[in-house]
Amino acid sequence: MRLKQLQQANLVKTHYRLYKSGKKWCVAVVTLVGGSCLGVTLLTQPITANAATTTTTSISSATTDSTVTSVAPVSSVAVPSTSAAIVTSATGSAMSATTSSASSAMSATSALSAPATSAVAPVASGSVTSAATTTPTSSTSVPTSASPGSAVAASSTVASSTSTVPADSTVVTFGDAGVAAAVQSSLGVTGPVTIGDIRQFKGSIVSIGTDSNILLVNGTLAGIQALQYLPAKALVQLVTQYPSANIDLTPLIPVHFSEIGIMVHDMNAVNLAPLLKVDPSQLNEIQLVGSITPGITDYQTNADGLTNAQLAELSPWLTAIDNNDTYKSFNFDEGSLTDFSPLSGFTKMAYIVAVGQRLNVAEPVNLVIGQPAVFQPTPITGLKGESLTSKYEMTWNGAAPTSAGPTQTPLTKLADGSFEIPTAYQAVPNANWFTYGFNGIAHFNGNRADFITVNYPNNITFRYDSMIYQVANWQTAPQVYIRYLDSATNQLIQPFTSNPGKTIGTAYDFTKLTQLSGYRFLPTDSSPTTGSYTQDPQYLTFAFAKLPVPAGGVTVSYVDPTGQAIAPAKTITGNVGDTYTSAPISIPNYSYQQLGSGSLATTGTLPVTASKVVYQYVPVTVQRTVTYLDTTTQKILQQQKLTGDYQSTPVNPTLAPIKTYLAAGYQLVTSDFPATSSPFASPQLTGNYTVQLAHRQVTWQPNESLPLGMNLTRVITQTVSFRTASGRELAPSLSRKITFQRTATVDQVSGATQYSPWQAVETPTFTAITVPEFATYRSSLARISAVPVSALSADLAETVSYHPIQSTIKVDYQLAGSQRQLHPAVDLTGEVGQAYRVTAPVIAGYQVVTRELAGKFGVEPTRLVFDYVPVASTLPSATGRPMTVHSKSTGPVLLKKGTQPQVAQRLLPRQLPQTSEQQPPAIWKLLGLLLFGFVGPILVRKRH
Known part of the structure; x- marks a missing residue:
């Protein structure tokens, strides 16, 4: 498959025809385009391991043998930097390096690359579901995972050879839509694939991808295990490619295949162990290719392809496949293989092709730009363990800075098994690597050395080519490095010196470099001063002995932290290089701490210039x-x-x-x-x-602004009030004060206060008081005595109580003009000055002359008289006519103390107690009676 793709490359179109005739393979190679097209294709690759390719084009499922997908050229080439780190695996190494831009002359092709493996979680294995119990699912669904080596789990899934066989109605769920479609197409069904569809297959091959139409699997291989129920004569052809190395191959274990093809860029990261459990008995083609890109994009550029370790792991299975009596084809293109001895068990006809190999080697090689370079190549081991290392053909050389870029330079094989590059140049600027290998089948230009073809017995054919990328230390000139050593101290006298030459093999003589001031050269202890420049840098050692030179002396001083001397200094003399020894001394009240700034060591060799050892002390x-x-x-x-x-x-x-x-x-x-x-x-x-x-003590005086709560003045007050028993004040109160003062001394620490004794500002005695007298009151005290007081005395309050003087009034009721009593007399009692009002009682047959009498009690007893006249009496009126007086009074009324009379007081013509007036003469009595006789009837009528 991959070999057929390589035949379609645009730059070199080579056609391979495989003839399955009898028990041998016949390969006819027809070269259509010669070596004139080759110069740029391979060397423009940026020889960078583990870096992504500049251009990657996926191969679609529609690709055919006659269709070639071109790769766009890039404008620059990435190359490993001089500091590239090289990592070598157990059986193959990978080069990792930083990249740099290449010249525009190398832009004709895309870059070599080895993209890192993606960290993708394992894809779940598929399942087969019974149609009787479960609704059919889409063929593109991704079912749950199954354990490695198992076909499917549970009674509803496709069982392994030891499990219960599922019913024909069981629907197969595939983990990839393309796989499902390929199985449907091969089985000739349009709906979901069932176990019955598989059992009833009438054909001989179920194709899941073909050499001309490689199937890209984006999902998983789950569901393929159901193809174990194909009829015994039907086989499966699997030709697939994958975007990720995270492939679970366990679904392939129970299936019978005629061909297995797996294409993935990072083949070195794929777990191929499940293939060891796949039945090898009917397999005739195995393809484990480290590329999914069309054309030659990955050709000799993928350092992450199939490894020697993986090939050794699969060797028992591959050997078992070789034991079949069919035509076998093994395709390991775009890998990192160099050792095929694990296939030594191949004994039957087979065609093994492993072209486009790429290997990174970490062991560095010293090369001089523009000069011959010899190196030991990476071994290549054939199927029988034989060495094929001597077949390396060429290297890429950047000698000509032209737009064509690097050119191929043939290698020269040397007798010791090494190779020589006639003139070595970096393939691209600043490269820290160099290459060697084969032009390759993809670039075959008619020279059989472009690749390796080995024919083993029993028609076993092996084809191989590779390109090795090895770390290189590129030098601009051959180098000799010289170090100058003091033989006595074994210390460097001065730094290494670099002494470049012009060409490898040129003689050098460094005798003049053995002259050092103050030293004597020791030839017997030194490297030869003459020789020739070589490809590898040389390191020479020139030994010297120091000549005696008077030293400047070392002064030993003893100072305190400020630098002041605290003891006499001393000086050590001798020759330069002589040893000296010093030590701190004991100084009273000081202890040694450390060497001072700029001090020599306590022991050493005397220098040329005057120096010092400074012992710094600290006081105790x-x-x-x-x-x-x-x-x-x-x-x-x-x-x-x-x-x-x-x-x-x-x-x-x-x-x-x-x-x-x-x-x-x-x-x-x-x-x-x-x-x-x-x-x-x-x-x-x-x-x-x-x-x-x-x-500290602070004394406060009474007249100062004092702190809150401090009292230095005390006033004692005497108050005398003059009140009646009822509380009436008869005279203003008398208030007198006596003032006391003191000082205070405050302790400012404890806050304690000390007071001086109280001192009276005036005489501390309230003098005696004579009580005032009132005519109508009698006091409780005649005199208030003098009262002595102190600052501790309480305020004094005295009240002088006054009681009113009692008086009497006798009221008589008699016939006017006589002493005849008409009603018993009444005695009235009250306080002097108290008001009174008396109303005359009604006496039958008599009319009172004056109805009411009012006044105040006097000091002396008093008598009141109501005069009565007969009712029918006719009194002369003011006009001289008689007047009749009537009365309905009921008796005398004494007003309560403090009330006022309702009628104005009318006094009898007698002496009144409150005024001491004389009674009026008889004429006035007569006039009064006449007036009464005139107005009496009117009053009586008004009342009625």
């Missing part, structure tokens, strides 16, 4: 204790431990604590801590200092 550490004493309480406030270097002068450490104590209310009494000198000036390891502090 001394300790001082500072005690902070409270002289007020005689308590130690704190103790401060100070450490420092002997004679060092630290910043005064007492400043901050003293400041803190002052802020806390202390005052500094005294301190013996040195303020201007070092506290560590004394060599004693310990010492003590004392800082004395006292509580």
